[in-house]
Amino acid sequence: MRLPEVERGDSLRSRTLIRIISMMLGARLPDAARVAFYHKDFLGPALGAWTQEAMRGPSEWSVAERELMAAMVAKWNSCPFCVGAHRAIAVRGMDNAVADACLDDYHTAPISDPLRATLAVLETMTLHPGELQAAQAQTAINAGATRRQLTDAAAVAALFNIITRYANALDFVIPTEAEFDKAAGMMLKRGYA
Template sequence: MLIATISRMSGMRLPDAARVAFYRRDFAGPSIGAWTQRTMRGPSGWSVSERELMAAMVATWNSCPFCIGAHGAVAVRGMDKDVVDAALADYRTAPIPDKLKAALVFIEKMTRTPDDLTKDDAQAALEAGLTRNDLEDAAAVASLFAIVTRYANTLDFDIPTPDDFDKAAGMLLRRGYA
């Protein structure tokens, strides 16, 4: 009944990620919600939009259309849509800060070829201007979304319309993840 009420009040079908969190609390409940809230909304040198873009990038590398749409829609709330789209297409040529590019280089390797990640990769990120906390926060986003993208794909989440992703982004910014 809660899911139906929220869907009716929001004027959209509640996204599958929220449905899993509400309905299967034993699967994706309080622990993942709290971890996600800390990672995506807790204190950080990264803005909310930058962390959401990192999540959308991990989703891109893990071929998760639901998470690309969901987290891209939140990133757009604090970044220009053209910048987010350019980053999702190729962050190396996108008009984003060099510090963010350096973080994305690190988490791309962490996501795609984790066995090849070395202390030299972390050192390169630090030399590019990231602090240790920046690097840890970016790695936390990548770690979290390595899990989330896989369960979204495994559970075959329904892909909302762009308008519904936008509505959900507003709710997510207001309510958070926990």
């Protein structure tokens, strides 16, 4: 359900910011950013800080790997907006073919064993959380993932299991690939907070 206040902004300040940023981007400001302007004091600061820490804070995973994890969670949750947005950011730090192969089937994609085993944990966490067992985490550790990497990956998955549902519930407009690419550049410079 698309709320008019989210589309246009719920205050004069929000409407002005949406227009200015859209002009600077040369494209429509993506709905994820528009939602961040909507009732900023309700969810914005907490969600923005959590997202910034999970996606840009210190981690043994690269920014591109964490963005790929977000895109994978989005794929498992059938959220085309988040798949497109986070794939566009991930490919700024990894080969397009690797990201696409992973999104197609991470089991056969040319990625590291620790990342593959971690994605298996995240897939279970996303699709069948009641089936997640310590043995699966141990399998990831045996494949070379560290406990810190698993903790960081779980934070990304938890966050995007919320965000993808939010995006789907609010019926986010799906930008073109070129618009996703422009927004990706902005997200890499600006971050999430």
